[in-house]
Amino acid sequence: MTKVLVLSSSQEPLNICDWRRALSLITAGKATVLESYEAKAHGSDQRAAVIMLKRPHPLAGLYAGLDKRQPPRLAPSRRNILHRDGYACRYCKAHGPAVTLTLDHVTPRCQGGKNSWENLVTACSRCNNKKGGRNLEESGMSLTPVPHYPTNVAAFRASMFRKLGMSHPSWEKYLP
Ligand SMILES: [Zn+2]
Structure with missing residues (x-):
């Protein structure tokens, strides 16, 4: 399944979705394609690699720390x-x-x-x-270091995308 990096309208990394979801966002006019995967030898369809939402996302500002009043937090999943x-x-x-x-x-x-x-x-x-x-x-057990919330959410997400093997060279310039 081809993964697609989803950016907010201010180009902050928000999420990863599959290409079907990306296609539905694009055809609904809700997102634009910034990067595409190279077309396969036997197919003419170029699939989106990075898309950007056209409207501000509720989570936008999270990464830039813009909304200090009520910052949405990453869930401790x-x-x-x-x-x-x-x-x-x-x-x-x-x-x-x-x-x-x-x-x-x-x-x-x-x-x-x-x-x-x-x-x-x-x-x-x-x-x-x-x-x-x-x-x-x-x-009688101990923890070092003491667990805490990620200090840099954008970097946390980016490293998770990479670790999960879902990143792609075309994504790199959008990930901190
Ligand atoms: Zn153990």
């Missing part, structure tokens, strides 16, 4: 937390295909721990079982 933590256990640093990665609540939910960037970390299943329903103090 499993994908985002794993990426922040480098796809490695934050406790024992285990990583790789043989390691089962889970999300651990640093302060357990039963103790009032929230689903937040500061309270969710990547943990291998062994460490997660070892820690169980206890907090750091009770379990």
Whole structure:
């Protein structure tokens, strides 16, 4: 499935979509094509590689830090937390295909721990079982560095796009 980089009307990276979605945005007049993938030898269709939305997106300004009044935040989703933590256990640093990665609540939910960037970390299943329903103090486990929200959201997204193998040379000039 060909992936397409979606930019806001001010050319900030917003998301990645598949080419069908991109095509529907283009034919509906909601987006313009900035870059295309090279046409395949046997096909004449040039597929969009980078598109730009014509209207300001609700998330626009997030990356430039323009809307300080009510900045929309990246969700602490499993994908985002794993990426922040480098796809490695934050406790024992285990990583790789043989390691089962889970999300651990640093302060357990039963103790009032929230689903937040500061309270969710990547943990291998062994460490997660070892820690169980206890907090750091009770379990005697420690975290360095302390988990936090990405300091540079645009760079965070760009590195995630690259890591997930979804980036393309034609995208590079639009990614920080
Ligand atoms: Zn571990």
